[in-house]
Amino acid sequence: MPLSQFKxxxxxxxxxxxxxxxxDPLVLLVHGGGQTRDIWNDAAAALVRAGRQxxxxxxxxxxxxxxxxxGRYEFGAYVEDLRAILAQLPSRPVIVGASLGGxxxxxxxxxxxxxxxxxxxxxxxPPDLDLSNIREAAGTLRAASETxxxxxxxxxxxxxxxxxxxxxxxxxxxxxxxxxxxxxxxLSDITDAASASxxxxxxxxxxxxxIGEAGHLVASDRGDLFSATxxxxxxRRIPRFVPEYRSGSDARTLRDALGCFATGVTVVTAFDxxxxxxxxxxxxxxxxxxxxxxxxxCIAKTSSSLKALALAEHFAVNVLHIGxxxxxxxxxxxGEDRFRQTPWKRGRHDAPVLSNALANFECRRHQMHDGGxxxxxxxxxxxATFDPRRDxxxxxxxxxxxxxxx
Ligand SMILES: Cc1cc2nc3c(=O)[nH]c(=O)nc-3n(C[C@H](O)[C@H](O)[C@H](O)COP(=O)(O)O)c2cc1C
Numbered sequence: 001m002p003l004s005q006f007k008x009x010x011x012x013x014x015x016x017x018x019x020x021x022x023x024d025p026l027v028l029l030v031h032g033g034g035q036t037r038d039i040w041n042d043a044a045a046a047l048v049r050a051g052r053q054x055x056x057x058x059x060x061x062x063x064x065x066x067x068x069x070x071g072r073y074e075f076g077a078y079v080e081d082l083r084a085i086l087a088q089l090p091s092r093p094v095i096v097g098a099s100l101g102g103x104x105x106x107x108x109x110x111x112x113x114x115x116x117x118x119x120x121x122x123x124x125x126p127p128d129l130d131l132s133n134i135r136e137a138a139g140t141l142r143a144a145s146e147t148x149x150x151x152x153x154x155x156x157x158x159x160x161x162x163x164x165x166x167x168x169x170x171x172x173x174x175x176x177x178x179x180x181x182x183x184x185x186x187l188s189d190i191t192d193a194a195s196a197s198x199x200x201x202x203x204x205x206x207x208x209x210x211i212g213e214a215g216h217l218v219a220s221d222r223g224d225l226f227s228a229t230x231x232x233x234x235x236r237r238i239p240r241f242v243p244e245y246r247s248g249s250d251a252r253t254l255r256d257a258l259g260c261f262a263t264g265v266t267v268v269t270a271f272d273x274x275x276x277x278x279x280x281x282x283x284x285x286x287x288x289x290x291x292x293x294x295x296x297x298c299i300a301k302t303s304s305s306l307k308a309l310a311l312a313e314h315f316a317v318n319v320l321h322i323g324x325x326x327x328x329x330x331x332x333x334x335g336e337d338r339f340r341q342t343p344w345k346r347g348r349h350d351a352p353v354l355s356n357a358l359a360n361f362e363c364r365r366h367q368m369h370d371g372g373x374x375x376x377x378x379x380x381x382x383x384a385t386f387d388p389r390r391d392x393x394x395x396x397x398x399x400x401x402x403x404x405x406x
Pocket of ligand 1: 265279280281282283284285298299300302303304305306328331332333334395
């Protein structure tokens with residue numbers, strides 16, 4: 001099995017084995033404390049058979065991952081490891097985390113990382129822990145570590161901060177935005193059914209399942225039942241098929257496909273024949289030509305600004321910066337007094353320009369073309385100004401975004 005290698009928090013080397021076709025959607029498997037990636041053998045085989053690619057990790061201080069010399073085994077280090085690994089993956093995986101692995105995944109996704117994965121499965125990750133249970137578990141784990149000849153670093157028991165893990169797990173739960181499944185072992189002595197149901201209620205899109213004849217180590221106790229439950233959830237909630245639009249089928253899918261093209265956001269402005277400013281939010285902006293200097297925007301035929309834009313000899317395209325999301329929203333809903341709430345001035349070429357935008361293009365109307373339910377408005381750029389110090393407001397898959405520098 002080829003071992004892949006990732007750089008974790010503080011440069012610690014995290015290893016995992018990769019199975020399946022790299023073109024298939026990815027599932028990342030994260031074991032619990034005192035375990036190794038071997039607990040996923042059944043689940044990994046079932047996932048690959050069902051057309052998913054799998055990476056099973058060894059956590060820091062476990063199995064073949066690095067056992068850091070500085071003994072950094074606090075909960076936050078595991079969370080940062082996972083975040084770093086997710087940033088190194090080419091696509092957003094579904095994460096399956098057992099026990100500690102579940103806490104780590106939930107916190108990485110809930111604390112500001114919703115975009116990092118496409119789904120989350122928590123395998124018997126207890127939201128509450130009775131300390132006597134833990135002492136007992138720690139005793140068992142210590143004994144296991146000795147018999148397993150160093151499958152994990154016993155220093156973990158000294159450095160791990162359980163209270164921080166539980167507190168952050170519970171705080172993160174309501175902020176998990178991806179489809180989620182909690183799988184409890186019906187015989188689990190670590191996770192009680194009532195606290196598991198409580199955490200499931202906290203996670204907005206979560207389901208709950210219980211595996212009979214399995215304890216806390218639900219994925220390996222009944223690998224067959226665990227895999228079946230996992231696959232059923234994935235097929236229903238995070239299917240592997242790629243959505244397809246065909247000419248004549250629903251416009252929603254086409255819109256979603258087009259939404260894969262990330263854009264900036266502009267507000268297109270002009271004066272109407274009465275000298276009043278008009279404008280609307282548009283992301284259909286495209287540069288067209290340098291010589292002559294041309295650009296275009298597509299304006300819906302239903303837009304109430306179209307008439308003014310079509311009649312005005314000049315118009316402006318104002319590219320918004322990251323702080324101008326309120327302006328974007330304002331210019332995209334009808335019935336608001338858009339210009340009273342937004343600083344603007346008359347440009348040099350008889351079009352209103354928004355103040356402090358990332359860039360302003362003042363244009364003379366060059367040509368108009370029919371474009372189905374839109375009009376393609378081509379402008380000749382007479383003047384362009386821009387602010388090199390600001391970041392753009394972005395739009396992708398129907399949501400505003402910001403640049404992310406990795
Ligand atoms: C991010 C974003 C991009 C948009 N892009 C366009 C566009 O390119 N062309 C368009 O006609 N409408 C676009 N719209 C929709 C218009 O802004 C919206 O329908 C607006 O209310 C039209 O105003 P009006 O009818 O006063 O002209 C966009 C909306 C948003 C939020």
